[in-house]
Amino acid sequence: MTLGGWLRRAERLYAKHGVALGQTAALAHDEALYLILRTLGLPLDSGPSVLGRKLSAPESAEIGAVFDRRLAGRVPAAYITREAWLGGMRFYVDERVLIPRSYFVEIIPEQAGPWLPDPARVTRIADVCTGSGCLAILLARHFKKARLDAIDLSADALEVAKVNVRRHKLSGRVRLLRGDLLDPAPGGRYDMILCNPPYEPTAHVDALPEEFRREPRLALDGGPDGLALVRRLVGQSARLLKPRGVLMIEVGGGRDAFDREFGHLEPHWFQTMDGSDCVCLIQAARLAPRHARARS
Ligand SMILES: C[S@@+](CC[C@H](N)C(=O)[O-])C[C@H]1O[C@@H](n2cnc3c(N)ncnc32)[C@H](O)[C@@H]1O
Known part of the structure; x- marks a missing residue:
């Protein structure tokens, strides 16, 4: 699967689980992309070409585990990544x-x-x-x-x-x-x-x-x-x-x-x-x- 493919799957999962947004991003698309990029250690300002990047089986499994925590476990994205952004600045956060x-x-x-x-x-x-x-x-x-x-x-x-x-x-x-x-x-x-x-x-x-x-x-x-x-x-x-x-x-x-x-x-x-x-x-x-x- 490609990164873009996982992103589309994640968006469907966000809708299915009816999760609340607003802590990290207002849109499921933005939060899901953020979580995928962070999980893979890719820059948050990656261009659109990143969507075509092929994922290895371990990478795909790792992304799956992150969305499981976020969607089934209802853990806020920022507590998963241990970071939040405000005013262009990065802050450490946890529970x-x-x-x-x-x-x-x-x-x-x-x-x-x-x-x-x-x-x-x-x-x-x-x-x-x-x-x-x-x-x-x-x-x-x-x-x-x-x-x-x-x-x-x-x-x-x-x-x-x-x-x-x-x-x-x-x-x-x-x-x-x-x-x-x-x-x-x-x-x-x-x-x-x-x-x-x-x-x-x-x-x-x-x-x-x-x-x-x-x-x-x-x-x-x-x-x-x-x-x-x-x-x-x-x-x-x-x-x-x-x-x-x-x-x-x-x-x-x-x-x-x-x-x-x-x-x-x-x-x-x-x-x-x-x-x-x-x-x-x-x-x-x-x-x-x-x-x-x-x-x-
Ligand atoms: C809405 S959060 C704001 C945190 C941060 N300023 C921000 O904008 O993200 C409110 C904070 O107030 C703290 N708090 C609650 N009652 C307080 C009190 N009586 N005196 C001082 N801090 C208090 C909480 O521990 C919490 O960290």
Whole structure:
């Protein structure tokens, strides 16, 4: 069989098994091709001619075993290959962390830049709920003078983040801290506090497709209405932001509820390519007590 033949077979199998997509790729074709290329150790940017490559019997068997894990076993592709890509960067991942797919990748740096007093002078950033460390690393790459505090409650997740921070040679600028939201922040104020928290309402988590339930529950469950952590983070951020600093949060499907509760803080919602517009920015000045009083 050729590689292209296996790809067509895999696409049929994806449809038959009705697997969920969205962690590694949006289309079965793309995820299947990715898994075949990775299994054979071929470059991910191989041209169309690779489809005609003949497979040996052992290669074909190896690919079959990978699709068995993915389709019958419902193991997410990224946990099979132990990698995920975000913003053109490669991250180590395993079952201890959420598979990176944050909408922040569309927003950092271009869309966020104009909201910062001077991106070149951003010196302190907190990435709360850092998971694999992917967003802290993206931020460190963009804000070259910044030092980052990457915080997570999960010691397991921080082990994964440590691997990624080392691989991207950022140990000198990204500090990993364990604790609840901003509790471990060591003092001083941030130019930016960014957070992709768990935001699925608890009742939705058990109804997620099996692939998604393979991810740590701690990374998904945002409490009864999905905003439990968001609510606490908004409360903590005022005292930890510089006067012209910004808080940026991804809220998933919680935008309407967020606006009802925090509309008085005048959040700016960023546009995302799929129209979900679920990342907002709040300026530190809006978080000041005067605004909080205006609400009550
Ligand atoms: C949605 S994942 C985001 C991971 C990563 N930032 C990303 O975008 O891929 C949420 C992360 O929040 C962490 N977390 C959950 N509750 C937390 C809390 N109270 N304080 C800090 N981190 C928490 C989880 O362990 C998980 O790694």
